[in-house]
Amino acid sequence: MYKKRFDGRAFNELRPISAKAGIIKRADGSAMFKIGDTIAYAAVYGPRDLYPKFLKDPEKGILRCNYNMMPFSGSGDRVRPGPSRRSRELSLVIEKALLPVVDLSDFPNSVVDVFIEYPQTDAGSRCAGICAAAMALADAGIAMKDLVVAVSVGRVDDQLVVDLNYDEEAYEDGPVADIPVAMIPSTGEISLLQMDGEVSKEDLLRAIGMMKEVAGKIYDVQKAALKEKYTKGE
Amino acid sequence: MSQLLVQEKEIVVPGETxxxxxxxxxxxxxYxxxxxxxxxxxxxxxxxxxxxxLVPLSGRYLPKRGDSVIAKVTDITMNGWIMDINSAYSAMLPLKDATPEYVEKGADLTKYFTFGDLVFCKISNVTxxxxxxxSLRGPGLRKLNGGRALKIAPSKVPRLVGKQGSMVSMIKKYTQCQIIVGQNGLVWLQGEPEQELxxxxxxxxxxxxxxxxxLTDYISNYLAEKCGPLSDEQHNEQVNDDVQETI
Structure with missing residues (x-):
């Protein structure tokens, strides 16, 4: 029985969130998204010329994401720098989660590069990365249908919870399911759904429902951060 | 019933109704x-x-035919220069549109423009x-020697130029600098070092x-404070640069 969460949150409560847009001056667009102890920085460069040439798409621009955890970002063990099987996969799913909203048809043969870096992680990094990347893309002025919000949901033992932290993911006295979900807030469409663990169909649907309930809170933070950047100077 | 959900000049983000x-x-x-x-x-x-x-507050410059831009030489080919125009694409300046002179086949093109040179030119075509x-054919189009260059967001160029170039000519009057604003967000200026700053x-x-x-009042107050009010002479002076900014 998982009666009380390790950090004392309610079962449908997110960790504290903060966000900021435009933190990397040299990038065309950038954002920081922090949820609990997970911090994601996203920097967007482009649209710009794409090399190697064979990757070019003459019909529309392409999106290229790169997920990277800094060596000191984990729980204490050094994260080996450089690409790994895991970071390659996460780069890909983040890209797929963002693609439905970005419109690069005005920029054929070009690329938009998104670099997502993590100075500190405590589970839910791909979701934090998606939130940061969506804001950074908007900050870079790329045409988008909407932002993307993402948060993981799941079950710890017999309890459905929102936004698992690492302690919950590593819960040992019962089964755990970690389900990262990304959603396009205006339509409710889901652009990322993965799962690690085991869960029944009913619980999965209920968990996604819980995600939809809290998505608005994340969206509000993203929106406010973007607006804040541009109202500065008054 | 139709209903407006934002006010004039309100900031919106993607997806906001x-x-x-x-x-x-x-x-x-x-959309x-x-x-x-x-x-x-x-x-x-x-x-x-x-x-x-909707006036976007950020974003890359999209090349448009007829725009005057400041371009930087990145490569030299057989028959012209490849230029960086601060957009997603590089641009080509063909030799025949760059100089009226006759140029021998295989001549060294670096004597006209070399790597890193800034050139104020016009976009003659976009496919x-x-x-x-x-193209360099047109009034005021030329190589920019010396001076300083800086980048601003391309979406802010119309504000910097102002109506009929009012903002930029006001800055010119106060600071006595030459200023050229490229539609691509590159600005070049030259004058006394302190005035340049x-x-x-x-x-x-x-x-x-x-x-x-x-904004215009704010900037004119700012400039008046920094360089003192304009003398009558300065006030009536036509900013007769060889360059005519376009909006």
Whole structure:
């Protein structure tokens, strides 16, 4: 029985969130998204010329994401720098989660590069990365249908919870399911759904429902951060 | 019933609903989803009757035929130069559009423009695949020697130029600097070193406050404070640069 969460949150409560847009001056667009102890920085460069040439798409621009955890970002063990099987996969799913909203048809043969870096992680990094990347893309002025919000949901033992932290993911006295979900807030469409663990169909649907309930809170933070950047100077 | 959900000059983010109902007409940078009009950029909303306009606050420069831009030489080919125009695409300046002189086949083109040179030129053509051609044929188009160059957001260029070039000519009058504004967000200026610095500060200020009203007054007060009020002579002086800025 998982009666009380390790950090004392309610079962449908997110960790504290903060966000900021435009933190990397040299990038065309950038954002920081922090949820609990997970911090994601996203920097967007482009649209710009794409090399190697064979990757070019003459019909529309392409999106290229790169997920990277800094060596000191984990729980204490050094994260080996450089690409790994895991970071390659996460780069890909983040890209797929963002693609439905970005419109690069005005920029054929070009690329938009998104670099997502993590100075500190405590589970839910791909979701934090998606939130940061969506804001950074908007900050870079790329045409988008909407932002993307993402948060993981799941079950710890017999309890459905929102936004698992690492302690919950590593819960040992019962089964755990970690389900990262990304959603396009205006339509409710889901652009990322993965799962690690085991869960029944009913619980999965209920968990996604819980995600939809809290998505608005994340969206509000993203929106406010973007607006804040541009109202500065008054 | 149609209903507007934002106010004039309000900042919107992608996906934010600007208006509901079919009575409002979206323009560039917005899209319709069902009955709603939504934004596709971070930008400011302007309402002109039933037409909604969105001015993006960021974004890359999209090359357009007829624009005057400041380009930088990145490569030299057999028959011209490859130039960086601060957009997603590089541009080509063919030799025949760059100089009226006869140039021998295989001549060394670096004697005209070499790597890193800034050239104020015009976009003569843009194809559907965004291959950009440049030209130096036109009044005021030339190589930019010396001076300083800085980048501003391309979306803020119209504010820096002002109506009929009012903002930039005001800055010129006060600082006595030559200023050339490229539509691609590159600004080149030349003058006395201290005045150059002041001009850069002023341009940054314009960029920062571009979405606020009363910008022209604010900038003229700022400049008057820094360089003292304009003498009558300066006031009536026509800024007769060889360059005519376009909006």
């Amino acid at each position: 600007i208006a509901e109902g079919m009575d409002y007409i979206p323009s560039k940078g917005m 319709r989803s069902g009955e709603q009009v939504k934004s596709a950029h971070v930008g400011l909303v302007y309402i002109e009757g039933k037409v909604l306009k 559907s695949q965004n291959l950009v051609d440049l 002041l001009t850069i500060d002023t341009i940054r200020l314009v960029e920062q406050r571009s979405h606020l009203s009363g």
